[in-house]
Amino acid sequence: MIEDKILLTARYVEGDMNETERMGFEMRVQYELDLQEHLKDYNEIHQSLKIHLAPNQDDDLFRDTLYAFHKQPFVEEAKVGTLKPLFNWLTGVLATLLLVFLIWAPWRTNLYNQYADGRAMNISPSKGINNNDLENAALYYNQRNFYAAKPLLQKQYQANPKNAMLAYYYGNSLIETNNLDQARAILNPIYAGKSAFKYDAAYAIALSYLKNDRKQDTKIWLQKIPADAVQHKAAVQLINKL
Template identity: 25%
Template sequence: MNQENYILFDQYLQEELTDPEKKLFEDQLRSDTILATSFEDFKEVNFQLKQKFSMDKERRALRSKLAKISDECREKKDSRVRTLKPWYYSVAASVTILLGVWFVMQNAKPVFEDYNQYENAYFVERGDESATLKAAQDAFNNKKYKEAVVDFELVRHEKPSTEVDLYYGITLMEVNRLEEARAIFEPIRKGTSIYKNKASWNLVLLELKQKEYDACKTILKTIPTDYENYDQVKELLKNLN
């Protein structure tokens, strides 16, 4: 697909075509399946980039800057040389950026920071007098993981539980005590508690943090479809393939 078509796609999506140009383009889409397929792909590119990178603001700034440059260049050109409209430069440049970033996105591996969003801890019930447990809960929920590690270590002696161990493992992973975190997750994963699938998922994150992609996929395939956050499992597995 040549660049002129990409520019046309971009103009159409930005509503820059005149009514006759818009009708002609839509007629072409109905009669040319290859063009229509390419246009659908291009729309998906725009959607994904707007979702992830918010390109609209950058696009407007780029167009304004390049329009100014093209005007300056036009003044210096011999009048016999045909110059392109300012928008052509900016559209071509923005399309290049769109396609370049999309290419990077398509070829980049997922990263730990895309997935390390955790449910808040809710250990402390009404009437619970454990100040240490409350401190661990609050530190974790406020992402103060170094503090949470210390509090959880105290809690594990005072009031041990599988749930506390799971959150302790997460805090260890967040402060890069990875092998200690693994030693927490593995027994939970192999056990029979209601936290076993969550332990498997966090073990996946641990492997992802170390860029051990094959290990990630292996563990992901062991998580059952009834896991409450199975959509994340499917998404990560898809992005790793």
């Protein structure tokens, strides 16, 4: 989800990632345009706050100032002292940012981001599957690093083309990396079959059409999802928004 990517970006900028997470983020940001935008916006906001809070000081003083605000109890008026106007200004800025990012935010009009399947990739040992590769694929997939997950899933899918689980997650990774026609070619046989992933595939195909703004095709596929399917509620909501 989009909010997860914003938090991920914040953790990266603030240095709150271990080495593996940092490398994974830097790999993703090379390919994911929305992460690039979040990184640019976050850095601009971060720099703007620094200019207002400590215009002539170095980064250490800026961090110390923020830390002092964070640790300062609101009830201790005497300790707040002359910092109160600055604190009020900071509070106003943060309130404005929250309104922009969480209420008005233009990405909330992006229906694909709202309705994309954010479930984790759950795996179980299967005959004929390289489980080490599959575990790595699941790790990347669940981190939403689809560019790293895709080649691992592709390898396993090509070795096991009748495995609906592999086909579904591989198809989803293709959608997330904008290989939409290829994704539909992988997902259509799943929908035509009788596996547990039948309606997952229908929902994914619908979202693949949504991603390139083919709303009528999106509706057609959403309408294939029956009332007892897990995806039905989301499908009805999305149809009403198209």
